[in-house]
Amino acid sequence: MSKTANPAARTIALTLQRRIVDGTYPGGMPIRQAEVATEFGVSHIPVREALASLAQGGLVDIQPNRGAVVTTLSADQCLELAEMRVALESIALKHSMKRLSAKDLVAARQALARGAKADSLEERSQWNWAFHRLLHAGAARPFLLSQLETLWKHADRYLHYTWKNAHYEARSDSEHEELLAAVAAKDEHLALRLNKRHILGAATVAIDLIKANEVAEQGGA
Structure with missing residues (x-):
């Protein structure tokens, strides 16, 4: 989602974004401007400004005669x-691991602990990306990190979907612990391998869920 200068538009965009990401507004649902x-x-x-911002972020399509419609989850x-996350995070990790301090590692462990105790998927998501x-x-690498922030915002919807439908939280927490241990040990090869497995593993679960849902919908049509 792109930034908007209008405070009201930003508030609306963030609220609608949360509803789309957590599944309150499913794919294909029209969002009526008047409502x-x-x-x-x-x-x-x-x-209109809020919806245009969401469209730039790929969360809605602005369609002629229909207005804004929530985009559907896509396996592709x-x-x-x-x-893309694997590629960019691998570069970021390579450069970051050499410079991470003990304080950084403590903060990362605290983020894991807070995420595990989160009361909602939205809160868990915030600590996950933290x-x-x-x-x-x-x-x-400020430009690289800004690109990762954009990727994470797009990926967040799929992560929520996986947590909600596959109860993936425990596996995610375990993989985070393994990754943090490798980073703390400055084992670059292991950290990159674990991070790749972590990202692609979650994506595979999400893709399987999406495809199964598509088959179910076709069968019920």
Whole structure:
């Protein structure tokens, strides 16, 4: 989702984004400008700006005569995002591991602990990305890290979907612990291998869920 200067539009965009990511607004659902404007007590102008921002982030399509429609989860997009994450996070980890301090590692472990105790998937997600962000803190590659932030925002929807439908949290936590141990030991080869397995493993589960859901929907049509 791109940034918007209008505070009302940003509030609306963030709220709608959360609803799309957590599945409250499923793929194919139309988002009516009039209904959103009424809910937030605003004119259509900030609503249009918010929807345009979500469209830039790939969460909605703006369609002629239909307005904004929530995009559907895509197995192809899920794999593409995972492959891009592996490529960019591998570069970030290589540069970061040499510079990470004991304080950085403590902060990463605290993020894991807080994520494991989270009361909601949204909170868990925030700590999940905080953990990955901390592992890359020493990379000193601001453009690379900004690209990763964009990737994570797109991937977050698929991560929520996997946690919600496959109860993937325990496996994710275990893999995070292994990854952190490898990073702390400065074992670059192992850390890169574990991170790749972690990302592609979660993507594979999400893709299987998406395809199974597509088959079920076709069977019920």
